[in-house]
Amino acid sequence: MPSLKKNFLYQSLYQLLIILLPLALAPYVSRVLGAENIGVYSYTFSIATYFVYFAKLGLNHHGARTVGAVRDDKNKLNKAFSNLFFLHLVISLFVIAAYAVFLVFFVGEYKLYFAIHFIALFSALLDINWLFLGLEQVKFTVMRSTLVRISAAASVFIFVKNPDDLWKYTLIMSLGTFMGQAIVWAFVRRFVAFVKPTWHDIKPHIKPMIILFIPVIAMSVFNLLDKIMLGAMTDKIQLGFYENSQKIIIVPIGLITAFNAVMLPRMANINAKGNDAEKRRLTLISMKYVMLLALAMAFGIAGIADRFAPWFFGGAFRDCAVLIKTLCLMIPFLAFQNVITSQYLIPAGKDKTYTASTVAGAVINVIANIILIPRFGALGAVISTILAEVLRCFIVVFAAKKQLPLALYFKNTLFFLFAGGAMYALVRYVGLLANDVYATILIQVVVGAGVYLGVSAVYLYLTKDAFFRENVVKRIIKKR
Numbered sequence: 424m425p426s427l428k429k430n431f432l433y434q435s436l437y438q439l440l441i442i443l444l445p446l447a448l449a450p451y452v453s454r455v456l457g458a459e460n461i462g463v464y465s466y467t468f469s470i471a472t473y474f475v476y477f478a479k480l481g482l483n484h485h486g487a488r489t490v491g492a493v494r495d496d497k498n499k500l501n502k503a504f505s506n507l508f509f510l511h512l513v514i515s516l517f518v519i520a521a522y523a524v525f526l527v528f529f530v531g532e533y534k535l536y537f538a539i540h541f542i543a544l545f546s547a548l549l550d551i552n553w554l555f556l557g558l559e560q561v562k563f564t565v566m567r568s569t570l571v572r573i574s575a576a577a578s579v580f581i582f583v584k585n586p587d588d589l590w591k592y593t594l595i596m597s598l599g600t601f602m603g604q605a606i607v608w609a610f611v612r613r614f615v616a617f618v619k620p621t622w623h624d625i626k627p628h629i630k631p632m633i634i635l636f637i638p639v640i641a642m643s644v645f646n647l648l649d650k651i652m653l654g655a656m657t658d659k660i661q662l663g664f665y666e667n668s669q670k671i672i673i674v675p676i677g678l679i680t681a682f683n684a685v686m687l688p689r690m691a692n693i694n695a696k697g698n699d700a701e702k703r704r705l706t707l708i709s710m711k712y713v714m715l716l717a718l719a720m721a722f723g724i725a726g727i728a729d730r731f732a733p734w735f736f737g738g739a740f741r742d743c744a745v746l747i748k749t750l751c752l753m754i755p756f757l758a759f760q761n762v763i764t765s766q767y768l769i770p771a772g773k774d775k776t777y778t779a780s781t782v783a784g785a786v787i788n789v790i791a792n793i794i795l796i797p798r799f800g801a802l803g804a805v806i807s808t809i810l811a812e813v814l815r816c817f818i819v820v821f822a823a824k825k826q827l828p829l830a831l832y833f834k835n836t837l838f839f840l841f842a843g844g845a846m847y848a849l850v851r852y853v854g855l856l857a858n859d860v861y862a863t864i865l866i867q868v869v870v871g872a873g874v875y876l877g878v879s880a881v882y883l884y885l886t887k888d889a890f891f892r893e894n895v896v897k898r899i900i901k902k903r
Contacts, residue, residue, distance in 0.1 A: 444576045445596075446670050451580065452592065453667060453736045460589045462659030465666040467533050467593075469647040469654075471522075471540035478518040478547040481635025482511055483556075484769055485628065490557025501616045504554055507628055509620035515548040535590055542597035549604040551611065558614055568603050575599030634774045638781035648785075649792055649804045656796045665801040667736050668746035671728075672754070675720035679713055679758045693770075706766045706827065708890050710759070714836040717758035719875050722843035725751040726850030727867045734860045742801070749805045753812040755840075759832070760816040763823050773822075780818035784811035838882050846875040 453461065486507050493499040522544055530537045578595045582588065654662040693702050725748045732744040760780070768777045788811035795803030820829060850871040854863055883891040 444572050446674065448576055448579050449667060449670055450735055450737070452583065453740060455583055456586055456589055456592065458660045458663030458739060459658075460586055460663075461666055462654060462662035463533060463536065464589060464593060465650050465662055466654040466659065467536040467540060469650045471537065471543050472647055474518050474522045474525075475543050475547040476636075476639055477521075478515040478544060479511070479550065479639070480514055481632040481637075481639055482507065483553050483639075484635045485632050486551075486553030487556040488769060489628070490554055491559075494558055501618050502624060504615045505618045506620045506624045507553075508551065510625050510628060510632075512548065515544070519544045519548070536593050539590065539593045539597055542594075542601050546597075546601040546604045549601075549608065551604075551607065554611070554615065555607070560614065571603040571606065572599055631774060634778055635769075637778045641778075641781040641785035649788065649808060652789075652792045653796055653801060653804045657800050661800040664740060664742050664746060665804055667740055668732075668743045668750060668801070668805070671724060671731075671743075671747050672750040675717060675724070675754050676757060678720070679717060679754075679761055682709070682713060702766075702770075703828075706762070707831070709766055710762045710832045711835045711888075712890070713758050713762050714755065714832075715839050715879055717754050718836075718839045718843040719846070719872070719879075721751045721754035722847040723850065723868070723871050723875070726847045726871060727854065727864055730854055730860055730864050730867070734864065746801055746805050749802065749809065753809045755836075756809075756812045756816040759836070760812075760819040763819050763827065767823055767827060768819070776819070776822040780815045780822070783818055784815035787811045787814050839879065842875055842878050842882075845878075846871045849874060 456464075489503050489507065490500065493503050522541065526534070526537055526541065575595050575598070578599075579592060582595065583592045650662060650665065653665055693705070728744045728747040728751075732747060733741040736743060764777050764780075768774070788807050791807035791810050792804060795806055797803070799806070823829065850867045853867050853870055856863075880891070
């Protein structure tokens, strides 16, 4: 069976690659293109991404879950992959045609950028990451993404030189995604063989894909619709602030998502075998360490935001500091509900509960956006997102209260909450002492991380945490 540790490492690298390369480009792009052009890119990309979501339907979760459940039977695996991909192909072609109609008849402003985003639709058609996630062969997605995305980042530095080069930036980012999805097809036949799809075998996949598509669209309210509403109701400068602030927050979210993406097919496989004890054990460990990570990053990022935002993005983006600090509030809620969703609800086939929580959050987000964006701009969109994420967490917790030891989860989280608060106070104090911005941020990160991780390690040791002692303490002793 594939190693969870290696898969988490690979998936984390994959998520970090997706997140950190745009983040690494952000200081350069922010200064070269400016807040308004960044807002234009975000606005057009967000609308195009809605078509991508329709092309994928609910395939990412359903595909990984299905492959994870049948991967031990080669014939069932081949049949599942072939039928799922054929269904995806048909849906994608319809969506590509719909986007062409949209581009020709409905797009007026920013038509060039919308046309370039057409490439994203073909990227979606080729996307079979769900296969490798289900097989827990994450290494292949990481390998192809690393080379392609680094090449795309280098191209931005070479070709994007002034605000008029926004179209070049859009083209480079789109081609990078397309090439990343295309290259992975070189590995497909190592794992599966195509068989003739049949309507009889395709039909059972339609309903669960549609059910899982509903939360995908609902989640798009958090990721995309808020940007579209912000761009339409205020100006592209406010959207530029919001876009850059999210680039920072998406780093911890990406790590949390990476871990749970790795766990989903494993839990689906365990669930299919009826091993409830192992399922409870892994979920308990996951929740403790995901919350350790989430609270560390939430308090740490909030602590350095005032210094970091204007230094990283440029003085014109000073307003991002408040947005970043506020967005940090949602990280613990998102992490808590994401563990329950990815390791209990979806593997157990409880898609309706997952859907209900996401739809409820989306509705609250839209209503709050309408009320708050005209008055507070980007900060209004941030507050709306936090309210929605808190509601989603409460719904998921309520749904799982009889099946999972939630009181134990909360108890395990409490210490890391206090440790994170202490770290935040320390990091903020350090930030007031020094004058050199770069040195201050570096000291804040080192001191904050050192104190939080050191205190957490002592706590885990004293509470005789089995996972910590087995995987950390014993290894240290063995090396000595």
